[in-house]
Amino acid sequence: MTGTSWELKGEAKGQSILNAIPEKWRLKSVVPPATELRDVTGDYIRQYLTEREIEITETDAVDIVDQTSTGRWSAVEVTEAFCHRAALAHQLVSCLHEVFFEAAIEDAKLQDEYFAKYKTPTGPLHGLPISLKDQFHVKGVETTMGYVGWIDTFQGQQNDPRSGTEESELVRELRNLGAVLYCKTSVPASLMAGETINHIIVYTWNPKNRLLSCGGSSGGEGALMALRGSPAGFGTDVGGSVRIPAGFNFLYGLRPSAGRTPYQGTATSMDGQGTILSVIGPIAPTARSLTLLFKAVLSQKPWLYDPLALELPWRDEVVQETRALIEKARGGASTLAFGIMKYDGVALVHPPIARGLRIVEKTLRRLGHRVIEWKPPSHATANELVGKVFLMDGSADMNYHFGLSGESAPSPVMISKDGTEMTASQVAALNVTKRLYQKQYMDYWNSTAEVTGTGRPVDGLFCPLAPHAAVIPNEYKSVGYTGFVNLLDYTGLAIPVTFADKKVDVRPADGSVNESNDIEWDYDAETYDGAPVGVQLVGRRLQEEKMLTLAEYLGEEIAQDAKERV
Template identity: 40%
Template sequence: MAAKFSISILILTVTLFVSTLTLVDSTYDMWKLSELFPRHPARWQQVASEKREANLAKIPPEWILEPQLLEDGRSRHSIVGDYIEGLLDAKSQYITDMDVPELVARMQEGILTAVEVVTAFCKRAAYAHQLSNLLLEVRFNEAIERARELDNYFKEHKQLVGPLHGIPLTLKDQFHIKGLDTSMGFIGWIGTFEGEKGTGKEKNVESELIREFNILGAVPIGKTTLMQSLWAPETNNNILGYAFNPCNRDLSTGGSSGGEGAMQALRGSAFGIGTDIGGSVSMPASFQGVFSIKPSAGRISFKDAANTGKGQEVMPTVVGIMGHSVDSLRLILKSLISTQPWLNDPYTLQIPWRFEKEYDPRGELGYKPAFGFLADDGVLTPHPPVSRAMEIVKEALQIKGHQLIEWDWPHNNETTEIHASIARGDGCPDVYDAVHLSGEPFVPEITNLFPNGKPRDPLPLPEYEEVVRRMKDYRERYLNYWTSTAERTGDRPVEVLLSPVTPYAGVLPGKYQPSTYTSSVNVLDYASVVIPVTLADKTIDIVSPSFKSLNEEDQINMMSYDPDKHHGAPAAVQLIGRRLDEERLLSLAQVVVESLNDYRSEHEKKGRS
């Protein structure tokens, strides 16, 4: 009996051993990743800590801020403008206060070198990072070395490499640059290629956009923080933590390109690149008081960039630009298009930069372009500072003789369901997998995507196709409405639509609600430009006692406005242009800026008199 029992145990042991070998063989790749990132909280925290320390080590010792300075900066309500400039030497301040066209002109004239320009911005970016935790990747040494190459070229050939020669930029950490990680906020992606190990692609791939910037002479100096997964309008991940607005530290940077918005507010680079599928460029720009353009899909290449939901091309993610003037946005977009990206990216449209008069209405003698005016979307009423910004722009344009046509399109709310169903109709399994590579937790802002801790079931294909049909129908009806405005202008349809960017004068952490002001732009695939206008003022931006909410969500939205906490927050507007009409949109954005400048000058004169 004992012998039979021993034989049975032996057979069972051999069977288990063979099964184990089979299991190990079939899951070898998973085993390698689990060896790199064991499922233990201490390990993911250690990996994140090592990443932070490695980035800090890339900052020259002379640029490291003293502990007391860091403590002071982190305790301040605002660190933009005078505060961060006070940390800089005179030359660095002088250089980093210049805008892109002026910097290019100074290097063309030989007044500044690329090394001087890149070094000054790297220094300012280093301070911005230490004060606000903005850089997931630091590239200062490589950038300065590239600047030397540009200077040598200029000395030898007496001309610039390209129209963005020596201009330092930062990018949201979705773009691959050789020698750098692309974590996209996932700890499990550190040291890998988009979560995969052993492919030979780790730190060895470059996005098409980086190739184009190299041709143009622009110099990437680092990559900025973003929302883990990209799927929330704030910025938070387990590597750098929650990103607070440097203009008002009570508020969020917005997202998912919030790190880039903050870097631009602190002028740590001459311009920045973000991505947008639901306002991820426009919102951070508006919350941080900088300009931006979100073009229609196909104007800027997104080839070989990291993303979530990579197979979704019905309403694709687009690349957007943040900067400090309309002139900068125009120069950068025009320069990128000049590289003919459609020769390398089949999803970039073959549309060269358009100079014809029809794309610049200012060139027509006596013609005053008409603007649509969307005071609110019928869903969420803008906070008082945003409504005031809208009225300022309206008055400035009317003084110049422009018509403003009230936009009474009643169907804005349709875009909320269309947008969510298309953008996240798959249930976000790729996000779930990326987070679980390291065992890190979901950040609070995206836990709603995973009820019961698991991805939602994907939308069945017939239902998905029905949503796409609704989107196409919505686009047709919206275009018909736009065209019909010619009946009210007495001439042509309105050229662009003036709208809030969001209903918020900045977002208190965790208080964001979905908004149609940006999601509708993506559903329509329209282009938009953000224009900073004013700052929230607690003495005048107060909710009227007669305010009547449009619905329960509107009541919650207005209750989230706090005049004291929002004081000093930037308030912006957006101009929305029709699909693929970026040249005209930028021209009219300049009209708005010039009208605002004249409006402010007149008010200053009246104030002095």
């Protein structure tokens, strides 16, 4: 194919997404440019919706299910409201790859018919619309993963019998749970970028500040939810791809340890690379929505259908133990302790990120929790190891899939410059080095028991998600703050905190900020103004139940303190 042909094919696919939006939901007026109107969330998108649609789409997943599973709201009404809002969201920031609204509404009708007949919901997610990152296969729906060469194929393969018939294991389970699937969201071509860009939808912008990125690689999920075009959805994370867009869009996002959720039948880059496994995690506007989705998926016993899934059901006992510690803390006992890492020694953070961490620290101390400075094994070493893993095949997989159409790799995509592939011996040596680093980090975490005052090591670690808030295009500086979690296979959770403020996030005249040596003051305060700021809560391996419980508790408390200037 010539350059012209792949460009035309990409443009045609992009136009087909717009064409799939019903005429009644297409914007009739021109949206002002980002230089005139940065924020298209809130009142801006609401102007195109009815009061009833606003009520439904600004309700979180837990309350939606409470309404649909008792018959107070119909699945059809809820589905149509989110389809409408998702259609608007795409026209504002280009966040969708596939829309299948008609099929979703038909599925919702079946949900309503079932409830009318049996007076009981079809499952714990009855009638809940769920969006999916464009890695998951859905029958009758294409998966491009941002590659032009995947259009009209199955993962780049022509005449593959799985085309249009394959469904990912997670998709099967969500259907069993009663969820309604209605759209797939945009990703960077190849997935290997902290911004969302490809030659189909071009660039997905941040709805809160359209001068900035929505993050990546689950960027479309983040942007769609920032506009409340989805109450909850699923992305994947191999280096931060759930947590980064969650943080960049003022959302919660969970990166579970490998094996807790089913990856079977999901498209990915570098399939077969096992040194750092990509994992599936939920994204939502509230922490309790993450818990709802994660718990529901585990109820399907994914270990019976995915050979890499762990036989580890939802553990209520962990939730109860964590809640007991929280209640004791509320009673004045010092039962919880947290580490805070304000700077990883590699990438200096911008002032809004430093302020976000100060808000978190203030919250923890107000609640009576012990806070210790985090001094772990070298994060520069972790960064180096992560970089080697991502380039171990010399980008052969990406180059092959870009080569199917002849398209170029978008500039933010992490790609090898020399194309050198590791030998089997080099991969083995890398795995050994990774294991030794994991052991060092484990030992350090255990050692904190000596200083927490609780008799246990820290219960969690707070640190940045990135050196910056939702980033200026092509200025993503480091995935080290999220990538180390993947390297260790720890549990990571994005928690929204505040927004960048050009009047607040400035260098104090008297130089009184203690962390000034860790802060990159040379940043564009005007452009970043209004950008969402999130932080990361990290727990040890397979501690999802504990981290979700802590996120529900601390997220609300952090939001309270964020209203004050810190």
